[in-house]
Amino acid sequence: MxxxxxxxxxxxxxxxxxxxxxxxxxxxxxxxFYTTGGDPATHFAGQGPFLATTVFEGLVDYGVDLSLLPSAAKSWTIAPDWSYVDFDIKEGIKFHNGDPLTAEDVKFSLDLCMVKKYKHILGADYRRQIKEIQVTGTHTVRFYLKQPAPDLWKRLWWSGPIMPKKYREKVGDKVFADKPIGSGPFKWVDYKQxxxxxxxxxxxxxxxxxxxxxxxxxxxxxxxxxxxxxxxxxxxxxxxxxxxxxxxxxxxxxKILQTKHTIGTSLAFFDLAHPDQPSPFKDIRVRKAVSLAIDRKGICERIFFGNRSPWGEPLAPYNLGYDPTVKPDPYNPEKAKALLAEAGYPKGFETSVNGARGSKYFWEPIAANLADVGITAKIKIYEGGAWFGAHKGKKLRGMKVRNSWYDVEIHPGADLQNGYTSDNMWTYTKLPEVHKAIVDSMSATSDKDAAAWGRKISKLIRKDYKRPMLWSTHYSYGLxxxxxxxxxxxxxxxxxxxxxxxxxx
The missing domain is CATH 3.40.190 (D-Maltodextrin-Binding Protein; domain 2)
Structure with missing residues (x-):
């Protein structure tokens, strides 16, 4: 219709x-774009579902209530010890060029996403979790796992796009990016990068x-x-x-439609990635002063107009282990000034705040808050590819906002890994204790154990102010x-x- x-x-x-x-x-x-043309293997940021669930599809789908649904796979079976997962693929699915979708295409596609040169956003996660993908029949495939992977399902929906092996190998990467073929509900027509x-x-x-x-x-x-x-x-x-x-x-x-708690936003300090270079941010008192200087409530009310809420818990309300008693730091500029003086910066210092295009409107009030306590923060805005390049080249200094959780998953480790694990391509400053705890938490396959890990990870993140939380985003849509x-x-x-x-x- x-x-x-x-x-x-x-x-x-x-x-x-x-x-x-x-x-x-x-x-x-x-x-x-966050991709080269329509090639989902080159997806390097958070907009994977725009291609992965339209032109392409994954093995699984998600319902409105986060329920797991079949997509290309009609069923799956997890080994009792999580050493493997078997997927049974629906027969009769065809790619948009008429080729049948088989287990060979599934293996080919996920293997491709794990190839480092494509810089797929989940490539490191897949490499850490998947030992081998084995075709066990025309429409059956087995994922051998290195560790339990409770996050595998959302990943396979979010950015586990199935591509036609025969077509891609025939035309090559460049032609495939120009004329991609998937098996999703929409077929590709045209593009300009x-x-x-x-x-x-x-x-x-x-x-x-x-x-x-x-x-x-x-x-x-x-x-x-x-x-x-x-x-x-x-x-x-x-x-x-x-x-x-x-x-x-x-x-x-x-009319306005709002999706609650889609992204948790924290403040990250680029300078901590350069231990050989001096920086005020290497003093916990300075980092705490920055957090206390930011008027989260005022910014959420007067700049975001209710589509974000002040937030102190690194976990989302959907995560196991979430603690509603954890509150954001209060707005206390006088205490911030005292901490700066105690750390040896009574007159403040100069730094920068960095963001992609479209972020200036909220950096301006943050910079104004910092100026009130003596910190002069120059706002640097980067266009598309330059923002990604600056990250990869470790060229940035000062501060930025960084996701804590993104695109909610129930398991806390699964939800936080893209924001904190050291091998994620957007992780600039490494937090080894947090990284280890998140990786170890993946062994928790019961809700009780996962919740315990969630509480532990949250405390580790909060203890030293290397990633103070700012707010939770409620994406709002005008219909x-x-x-x-x-x-x-x-x-x-x-x-x-x-x-x-x-x-x-």
Whole structure:
């Protein structure tokens, strides 16, 4: 069933819209691609589901309530000692070029994501957990594991895209990035790197056939432009940043949908990655002073307008071991000044705060808070690829915000590993104790043991102020009347399940 109208998902990263001038046309806006063309093996940041669950699909799917559902796999069996997992793949699934999806394609795709040169965001995690993938039949595959992997399921949904082995080997990486083929509910149509990519719904898909025909992701980094599109009716679903909230609330044609606790945000100190170089941040008193200088409540109320909450617990409420009694540091600039003086910086010092495009609006009040206690923080904003390059090249100094949890998982170690493990490509400053605890926590396969590990990891993170928590993000979406129903996955970003969106005829 097609619809006439425009759907625009305005994400802090991607933004979607559907033009009302074309029947069944959906356009989604991106902050940046985070892949080379449509090659999911090169996915290096948090927007994997935009490709992995649209053009491609994984072995498993997730429901709105975080329930585990079949996708390419119809069932799976875990060995009692977690030494392996067997997957039974649905027969009859075809890639968009007509080739059948088999166990060979599953092995090929996951092996590819583990190849270091592709810099896949979960490559290090997969390499740490998966010993070998073995084809045991045309439609059966076994994952031999190095350790229990309670996070494997969400990873395989989030960024475990199955690619056609025969086609990719024939055309090579470059052509595959230009003309990717998957087995998801949408097929690839066209793209221009870092500008847009376009896909079209299948007429029938084994998981769910979309109700609209065309989906397009477009690079629109300016917050004001996206807001104008939403208010003009060019966007059916728009992800909202804080300053958008009061404007959208005043518009009777747009309703707000919020997904709670999708990302936990902490403050990270780049200088700690350079032990041979002096820095004020190497003194715990300075790090604590920075935390006390930030008015979390004021920023969440006046800058984020309720789509973030002050937060002190490194865990999300969905995580086992979460402690609701852990509160964020209070706003106490006088105590911050005293700590700075005690550490030998009575007049403060100069530093920098760093972020990708689109983050300046919240860095400005943080920098103002720091200035109030004597810390002069220059704001440095990086465009797309330059931000990634600066990370990989270890060129950054000063501070940045860093995810604690991202795209919620129930197991605490699974949820925190991308934010804290040393081998993750976005981890700049290593925390060896935390890394070890997270890796060790993966052996916990009961809820009781996992909760105990969650509490231990939380205490380790909080003890030395190397990653003080700032806030929890509740992703907010503005929905225009075209959208009858959309239910993002609880705690997940991106919200996913785009093929399930219900629209007006």
């Amino acid at each position: 097609a619809f006439s109208g425009s759907v625009f998902f305005d994400y802090g990263i991607p933004r979607f819209r559907v033009r009302r001038t074309e029947k069944g046309y959906c356009v989604c806006h991106l902050l940046q 870092d500008q847009f990519f376009k896909m079209e719904a299948l007429k029938k898909h084994h998981r769910k056939t979309p109700e609209f025909k065309t989906l397009k992701f477009v690079y629109v980094p300016e917050h004001s432009t996206r807001l104008a599109m939403a208010k003009a009716g060019e966007a059916d679903i728009a992800e909202l940043i804080g300053p958008h909230i009061p404007v959208i609330k005043a518009d009777p044609n747009i 225009n009347p075209t959208i009858v129903k959309w239910e993002p996955i609880k705690g997940s970003y991106p919200g996913g399940r785009y093929e399930y969106i219900k629209v007006k005829n």
